[in-house]
Amino acid sequence: MESVLFLCIGAGLFAGIQAVLTPNWAGGDVTNSERTITGFDALEENSIDVLFLGASHMGCGLSPMKLYEDYQICSYNLSTSGQRVSGSYFLLKNALQTQHPAVVVFDVSGLFERADTDMNAQWRYILDTLSPGALKWEMAEAYDKEWYSDGKWSVYFPVIKYHSRWAELTAEDFKPKASGFYYTAGMFQNASSVGSPWPRGEVESVSLALAENTLGTLREAEADSVNEIYFEEPLYAPSINDSAAAWLTEIAGLCAENGAELLLTKIPVNHYPQYYLSAWNTLRSDLVQELAGRLGSVFLDLNYEETGIDFSQDTPDLGAHLNSRGAEKISVFMGKYLLNHYSLRQEQRPDYDAALRLYQKTRTVTALQSATDFSAYLRYLSEYGQNWTVFIAAQEEYTSGMADSDYRQLEGLGLKLVRDGNYADAYLAVMQDGQAAYEAVSNRPITRSMELGDLAISLNSSGWNSVSHSSININGAEYSNQTRGLNIVVYDNESGQVIDSTAFDTFVAEKTAFKNVDILFYFLRNYEETVCFAQ
Amino acid sequence: MGFISLQFFLLAALTLILYYLFPKNAQWLVTMLMSIAFYASYGVERLPFLLASSLIAYLAARKMDRLQRETEDKAEAKKKCRPVLYLALAGLIGLLLYAKIGTWVMQSVGAALKIGGAETAKAIVALGVSYYTFSLISYIADVYWRRDTAETNYLHLLAFTIYFPKILQGPISRHKELAPQMFEKHRFDYRQFCFGVQRMLWGYFKKLVIADRLAIFVNTVFGNVEWETGAHLLVAAVFGAVQSYCDFSGCMDIALGFSECLGLKLAENFDHPFFSRSAAEFWRRWHITLGTWLKDYVYMPLVISPQLIGLSKRMRTRFGVRAGKAVMSVLPLLAVWLLTGFWHGSGLDYITWGLYWGVIIILSNVFAPEIKKLAAALRINTEAGSWTLFQMARTSVLFMVGRLLTAFGDLSKAWLAFRKFFTEFHVDGFFDGSLYTRGLDRPNFLLGIVCVFVLWAVSMLQRNGSVRERLAGSNIVFRWAAYYILFFAIIIFGIYGPGYNAASFIYMQF
Incomplete structure (x- = not known):
């Protein structure tokens, strides 16, 4: 009896200590993953018609509350920072356990993720927040394959990974984890306005030039001539990552199984390819268009649509993402598009009404800040x-x-x-x-x-x-x-x-x-x- | 699969469950099979070397046992056994040398003979080869001297040789002490199990919280000796000494603690070495099983060898009694310390290290009367506590200096470090915050110091009796709090997991 009590108290202490040491992803990352995922779990069953998935571009660039305000479409933005396509797959699979959206809108930035980029944190935003269960274990297995140094055990026992945070704990870490409906329905509010200095045409021409440039030149001090070597990879590679494409095929399969339409989209960005991996151009757009055709899906590239985005004001970070004002413009466009192309319910819901009041209040702040x-x-x-x-x-x-x-x-x-x-x-x-x-x-x-x-x-x-x-x-x-x-x-x-x-x-x-x-x-x-x- | 791995925890748990579920007379089979699995996890190709060594020892012991039983006259039997002993020793030492210097020999010989691919030739190093070879040597020597009985079942000897808690870093077990325990029937004893777990936890605390934390600082500083100040090198030297102790003794605590859970008592390898008052005492308290092995199987055979006795007599006749006595201790000690150096590593730095300790111990032995006279002349109260403290500090300093000889893998760097203590000390290095930029930030550095104090406090308590016994006798709140604190200190403050590349145990390389 004494031993059982000892072990029970120990297990309780362990759980508590582990919870404190595990980072609380509610604000530390750029899309508030914890609130996004736990907020989704708080939704009433079968209450949304549209589900948005993707990385920070989607997280910052589409406002479900604006869709609700203007079109009474109930939707949720389940995007997280740097969300890998595999992450989208697991979040979608999780979402489909309680929701039956008519449309799943997926931002395709993740298709161009580079295999050599450290995306460990981006996995963890999701893994550390998902509720324990078979799906989490399945995702842990996938994580284990890509990030074997961490191991799947660090998913179920995050203390293995995070115990060294003891020296950097703050009062925030002792707060309970976020719960309840997220008043933005997943969108991350980013109000500031730092315009993109590059004209769209320049971004386009520079990325095309870089994409064609496979020549490497070297003039060494002691050499008389320039040494020229052709590389397999150009300076800017617009190719789709094979693994990401495979995961997208899985997503398309999940959608088909659950009767949801898959709409591929690209939230506008306007950033230089030398500085930003997610910089966009027609090369990428064409590749996605081709992939969408193979998957039997539609690709709506918002970079080349009349959405009204003004990159001198509608971005918080030189064109890498959209701010809340830009997100509202995209949402207005997306709402029209969705209503024109899909059969969606338009209804008012008390939980969305309550959230909308908070959203409108916050909009006064974001408007002022931007x-x-x-x-x-x-x-x-x-x-x-x-x-x-x-x-x-x-x-x-x-x-x-x-x-x-x-x-x-x-x-x-x-x-x-x-x-x-x-x-x-x-x-x-x-x-x-x-x-x-x-x-x-x-x-x-x-x-x-x-x-x-x-x-x-x-x-x-x-x-x-x-x-x-x-x-x-x-x-x-x-x-x-x-x-x-x-x-x-x-x-x-x-x-x-x-x-x-x-x-x-x-x-x-x-x-x-x-x-x-x-x-x-x-x-x-x-x-x-x-x-x-x-x- | 080291002691710091999930696989080890699973293996240990499985061993414990099967050990107590299996029929009592098959418990040794469980430990043997689990040990083989543990050993094979480091690479199956290493296993044949261990099997070969244990087979050599088994066959030699059996042969000597038969000869001893067949021959009534003990001296005659010994004479008959001697070739068997020497042959077995040659085989065991040959396999040990193959592991130790095989790579170097193959590459050197290959290069001399211009054999293609020789430069990449590599010997297979059997895991724990030094430890099990020494154990097996002691086994056949003890059978030769009739201090032990020969195993009639090869698997029994294999079970003893490969027993996994000791295979990585020792202790160097004697067959006559451990084997009988392994083949006894063990009932589950809750108290013994708890004590075993507590000792394992203490071992993990020493290894993960102290040793691996200090190792980060030590490796950073020693890795940049050219750019470091004497002040930083001094801190690294102190930390390095504590790190070595916690690393090695921590592993021993894990091995002994786990064995205790199984009802087996392995030989102790440490006895608070930093409380030693002399170099000789230090080595009686540090890596005890290696020291006693060298004493029993190298030092004593040399001391009683007719050649040395003859030499001593000649010296006594020519130079006096003291010279004769000195020869009896100097030559065997020199041999023992050269062998100790070689056991730790084949480089010049380790040989120098062996000589360093050998010379210190020899000088303190030979000049013991003069030292005593000098203390009396200076009117030093050698019974006072302060003198004891001074002696302990002096011994610790000797250890730190000795460790510096091998810390860099290059004697010239060690010499540079010594020079910096005197020429580039820069005392401000203690106070300007630069200590927190050598791999450990401020909280981790300070935690390291706090943990060293905890270690010291526990060591002081241990000198006055078993801490575990006292804890078991205390009230439940205090007792449980102590257990939880120890466990969660390891969980929270341990250096492990993907955030760190946990260092492997230092003594595993031997």
């Missing part, structure tokens, strides 16, 4: 600012680039003194619940401390004539971008979080936006944690 246009930004402040406190601090010079329309927009927000500022003046303003609570302009530095509810605020603005500085300090933390022009910080009264910090260089007519992408990412995750996941 706005790089000064006028659009002010418009969002005007539309959504009822529950926000907005702090504005000018630095160095804020007047030279301002147009009359800009002043009128600001005055529309209740800011009466902003137009009074002269060249290199300091300017401070606080707006609360859509109204100006404090405003000051001066040719000398302005410093203001105040208390707003629980907030201890300390503000500072100084123009070029003094020390060219700005500060927006809330409860001891500095939030101002501290760059030239108007530095704006937005605090959400409901969540008690700062949700945005942007500086517009209003010294120049372009009014260029400066945003710290990492900080905005953190703000958005905090907002989700407080408002969406706490529900």
Whole structure:
């Protein structure tokens, strides 16, 4: 009896320690795999009509809630970061145990995965989150074949792999694992906007040139001539990975067995092939088209459709992925396409309605964070600012680039003194619940401390004539971008979080936006944690 | 399949289950078959060498046993047995030498004779060849001296020779001690089983948590001796000494602990060596079974050999009593230490290492009276605790220095390291955070130090009696907490799994 009790307590301790040491993939990776997979498990049986699968491109680039909002299509985006085609197969197999989607939409980026790329983490995002069972074991076997150094035992006993994390544990690791419906239905919100600098045509021509280039040249110091060698592989290889193609055939088989249509798609990307393995071009598109033909599926390449994507604004990372705004555009296009080509239910569901309310709330944050246009930004402040406190601090010079329309927009927000500022003046303003609570302009530095509810605020603005500085300090933390022009910080009264910090260089007519992408990412995750996941 | 592998855990569990499920008189068969499976997991091609060695020993012992029974006069019997003994020794040592220097011989001879492909020729090294060869030598020698009886069943000798917990790193078991236990009937004893598991856990803690953690730092520093400071080399030398101890003794704890679960008592190989007050005592506490083997089968036969006795007499006559006595200890000790060096490795560094210890022990023996007089003249209280501490520290330093000789695989690098202690020490290396950039980050480095203190504390407790006995007698909360802490310390802090390339046991290469 004593031994049994000893072993039971030991097993409990082991399970607890293992759970703490296993990374919680709810935010650490770029697509929040844990919430995506556990959120799917929380769906009511047979409640979705469309299932989206793929890597981060799909995870960031398609919003099921937008589909629901506009077309009442219930869908789920089961994409995870760097999802391999084999991973998609196992997730689909898992999904088909409880759902009977009419269409499975698969982003084909993974077909071009390179065999020599370390994708261990991408396997683990899924494996560490899947519930124990036969399917997990089956996936562990497949993992074992590819990542034999880890071994399948590290799947069932993750402590084997993760025990060395003891030194890097944080409070997050002691939180319970995510559960319940994921309010985005799997889509990963990425609000920031960092435009792609490369025109589409240039990406296309460069990748074509690289794909043809099999010549290697070498001029050695002691050699008189250039040594030329032809290689089998070109610099940019657009070929489909054999193993990935085989897994896609398995996916097509699963779909056929379960009466689901398989739609292959490619979420738009616009990145250079030298820098990014998933860069896209017509070569790849043609290859997938050919493969889709062999599988009897349709391939919808959204790179070459009129989706309305603007890569100067709709991407958070130079064109590698889409941000939430871009995802909404793709979702609108996809919704129309799906309704035109497939027979889908259009119905309202209480769980989707509840999630949509949260999604719409978060959209106000993502819209603000992704706005790089000064006028659009002010418009969002005007539309959504009822529950926000907005702090504005000018630095160095804020007047030279301002147009009359800009002043009128600001005055529309209740800011009466902003137009009074002269060249290199300091300017401070606080707006609360859509109204100006404090405003000051001066040719000398302005410093203001105040208390707003629980907030201890300390503000500072100084123009070029003094020390060219700005500060927006809330409860001891500095939030101002501290760059030239108007530095704006937005605090959400409901969540008690700062949700945005942007500086517009209003010294120049372009009014260029400066945003710290990492900080905005953190703000958005905090907002989700407080408002969406706490529900 | 090392001791740190899932396969080993499964094999060990299966062995335990079958061992106690099988009829008691067939338990040795279970251990033998499991041992063969364990051995074969390293490559079936190694197995014939072990089978050949054990067969040579078996046949020789049987032959000598028959000769001894057929011949009444013991001296006459011994004389008749001697060729058999020498032949068997030649066979066993030949196979050992093949494993040790076979590759070098084949490649050198091949190159000299210009035989194609000779440069890639490689001898098959039988696993644990040194350990089982020494065991078998002791077996036939003991039969020759009538201290042991010859096995009549070859499989019995094979079961003893191949017994898997000891095959990798020893201990070097004596047939007359282990074999009778193996063929006894063993009932499952819960307390004994628990004690065995506890000892295994302690072994895993020493190996995975301490030795392998410190090894990361030691290997990083020693691997870059040209660029390291004396301060870092000093830390690596200290860590290296603890690493060697924990690695080897940890493996012994696993082997002895598992055997305890089966009701078998293997010979102890360690007895707190860092508490030794002299070099000679250190080697009586470190790798005990090798030391006693060398004493019984090399040192003593040399001491009582007529040639050495004759030489001693001549020295006594010519140079006095002390010289005669000195010869009796110096020459056998020199032979023993050269052999010890060669046992550990055939390179010049190991020979130097053997000579280093040999010279230290010989000098302390020969000049023992002078040292005693000097201590008295300096009025050193040799009974004081502080003097004991000094002696222990001195012995530990001697060990560290000795280890440095072989740590680099190149004597010139060892010399460089010694020079750096005096010319490029850079004391700031202790405090500027650079210690945390040598493979172990700050938490892991500090954990390593904490674990060394835990090791020291447990060793202190062990000096006053069995820790396991005391733990078994304590209240349930404390007892269980201790077990859980030990187990989860290994699980959490152990260096294993895909995140690391767990180092194999140091002494496995012998």
